[in-house]
Amino acid sequence: MSKLAVGLMSGTSLDGIDAALVSIDEDKKMTLIDFETLPIDHEMKAKLKDAMDIGASSNELLCSLNFELGYLFSQAVKLVCEKSHTKLSQLDFIASHGQTIFHIPDGKFKSTMQLGEPAVIAYETGVPVVSNFRSMDMAAGGQGAPLVPYFDYVNYLSDETICLLNIGGISNVTIIPKNASIDDLVAFDTGPGNMIINGLMEAFYDLPYDKDGQIAALGQVNLELLEELLSDEYIHRSPPKSTGREKYGGFFVEDLIKKSKLPKEDLIATLTKFTALAIVCNIKAFGVSKIIANGGGVYNKTLMKYISESFDGQVEIGEYPDAKEAMAFALLGYETLHKRTSNVPSATGARKHVIQGSITYPS
Template identity: 35%
Template sequence: MNLFIGLMSGTSVDSIDAVLVDFSDTGTQLKAVHTHPWPASLRETLLTLSQETREQSTLHDIACLDIQTGELFAESALALLEKSTTLPNQIRAIGSPGQTLYHHPVGTPPYTWQIGDPNVIAQRTGITTVADFRRRDMAAGGQGAPLAPALHNALLRSSQEDRMILNLGGIANITLLPADLNSPVIGFDTGPANALLDAHIYQHQRLPLDEQGAWAATGQIQPALLNSLLSDPYFARPAPKTTGRDYFNLNWLTRYTASFAYQPEDIQATLAQLTVTSIAQAIFPYNPQRLLVCGGGVHNPLLMKGLSQQLPGCTVESTSTQGIDPDWVEAVTFAWLAKQRLEQQLGNLPSVTGARQAVVLGSVYI
């Protein structure tokens, strides 16, 4: 066996996904999975910090969170090992992208900042840990994200049809996989997926997510608000582009809603439509025959039905139809990137991130 652990906590900070993956010659096999909860107080601190301006965040706060997050990532890896009755010395490495606080790829200078100290993970687990995947791509002139398209290209490309992979996490990102294997892979963040939906329902009901879009389904879409939200310059910006919760958050939403007396459920319905419409507008020019969806939003009927309606010539379905569980694709990505790093193999796709060249991603902590 060729075992790796992949960890992933997205922009919604709803949980830490941990996967045990076997990359043997027979193919990629998902051996075990574990969902590790964030303590409510730590989650709220992270969400608050990612919405504040950088001037409001103290180095002391961030340094403490870095250690606490690293401890929690280590806990999730150890819980996965216990669940799967696997010994640490059977694992080649853990791939941990960390928890993104700030992502500013178009600043001067551009930067990205993830916390979750990999020294702590390596020390607590006794397993080699690969982390800090994004900054090398940025050093090469890239956006540092999205990184999952490299895995999509390796596992989901078909010479029979043009495919698009859609990840509905906190932020939505797409990967175009042309049937022509000589054509480049294209990928970018389209905008918010679940991040605003989760933040808004938490603000009003103290629930971590809108289960199956049930609350949004009780509201009425507000066309004027939707058009106003879609006028944000990010949606019209050409690729390559990436974004995060430090941009699309409740402060961003308030700028558009403060002058109006919308009902909270109507705002939720409009945010769901924002996700669908912004994704559909991004996909439409590429005209794929099949859209394979992964991430937590795949379980939201409002989003999935909306995408099918707005992309009538495209088959919209879960990655499960291709044998890949939609809930674990991103965590598998970082197990795969850890493997790439140990084997000194390239990890980014310049056609996606905008980097000047393909590079080996990640730092190794033994």
């Protein structure tokens, strides 16, 4: 019997909360019924950036923000259900990734923090909530990321080697060798996605992103700066690896602006090219014949042009470029409720396959 669920995802771009209403059958086949994004307003975005900033964050802010985000995630569930004329009582469960505030994949104590209190979501909707997906993988020695490869494996295994690319704030890939077992997968964050480009657009133009890559298309790529950027140790580090706003966020953008004397358009063009090459150079060694791209970055025509020019194989846009990650967490929640493992140790570095997520029941 199929289950009806809402998957929730808010990524490092901080642009909105994605809500995917899906049905999942016993064979794990998923059908996207409806999708909606609840925008994150300027005030909330500023709070989130402060929470992620070591200098600006505080215990009070984190404590309050956790519950405030819980109400926002609840609104996203109600929004997609209203849009599709679905009653909350029809939902079997909600799977919420939450909002990552800080992620420490290396060091003595690997750790991660996602906010968006599941008890608030469960109470507001009356629906069981699966959340906290990353912690168990980290407890098993993994990096807690990436987690979408399980979804990729279930939906895209084929007789050719393909790369599932997601361009959010950070770019991440899943490499699925032809006819692979789940333990053959390789998945990792390649480096920045939209994050640096968006930061530059906000600083220079007070705009949230480079619409269609129009500004980058006006600029000239500076080869000297590009070479310097591509020498970044993270880009050349072997997987498993994961990163986030703590590396490519505000400090990175501020430092770029401070040091660079390039025209605005040239700087954005160069960082767009850097983002593309960081993706392509990270997958060349795997014999990939096709890239299937998802995430907000697919709408940046200049970024996609740079990727296509740098990659020898086929590049195409996925079936659900906006909804994929929210759908992925719905599948992970489904597996949690069935007491089945859903991490990919070859991607995260975990010592074993584990059941991920915590379950919060409504009153």
